[in-house]
Amino acid sequence: MSDKPVMIRPRNTMLERLGGRPGVPGKIDESLLKKAEDRIAEVGASYPERVKADLEKLVTLANQAVSDPGHQAKAITDINLIVHEIRGEGATFGYPLLTKFAGSLFKFTDGLTSPNERQLALIKAHVDVMTVVVKNGIKGDGGPLGAQIDQSLAMAIEKYSTHKP
């Protein structure tokens, strides 16, 4: 391979096959966009029910991390995997606060292998607020209740953190 960068224009027939024209921005039928939006709303309606199972797993894992030091690292890794998915899904289905809290817990648990008591308490605090969001069906920013929950987590972080998430 030459050391000099080479620019290649691969053959691309997509535009032509899909009814597009070079240099002319196309669009998608508004009715199809609406159907797709409706589909998200439809799937989102059952999201709280589905995420409850994940939250129950998080509660179990958070307890396991406290009570079973031998499996602590594995429990934290599993928590990290679950909240990674929740942070991607929450806001997709109208629960941005859930995404925010899951994202905070994801960052906090990423690479965390041997947590101290304060860090374990902070993990539980995250799981608690996520549960409150789902249990109360708090969509959007959650208004005053959302702000209250957000503040309570911020206080827990302040209280328990040795390093802040």
Add this chain to the structure above:
Amino acid sequence: MANTYNFKALSILLVDDAKPMADLLGSILKELGVGKITIHTDAKKSMDLLDSVAPTQTSGVPAVDIVISDWRMEPISGIDFLKWIRNHQSDGIRFMPFIMLTAYSDHARVMAARDGGANEVLAKPVSVHNLVRRLLSVIENPRPFVSCPTYFGPDRRRKSIPINFPDRRKQSPT
């Protein structure tokens, strides 16, 4: 006047080990009229599929037009899957448009996807608007590929900004 796309002739390979998200994206693509949607929850299956269609990808209508893959997957991650595609011996596979789907939204991750050869990064939460924007970008503005010892993938310079030094890149037809 803007033309309206018909996605019936579009074939998308969707890979996400989180089945609910894979199903949701599949449903959105179906509602948008995408003619063929293949969903895998394991990148290994997608590699096998692409290996099997590689000989016909460059002759006639490709079996797969676009790959949308989640980043964080096990045992093969989205970034490893992307590298596998960009290093494939078949032109029909290695030039394939790749949209990286991820809940990682930090700048470093976006840059890592770009440096791995992703055409687009679609950050979760997913919205119809964002998904469509990425698809149209790949369809309407296919960037040329750059091949050099340290990188193979779509040109990372999206904007045409005047540079005050010679462009070392040679133009080459496919």
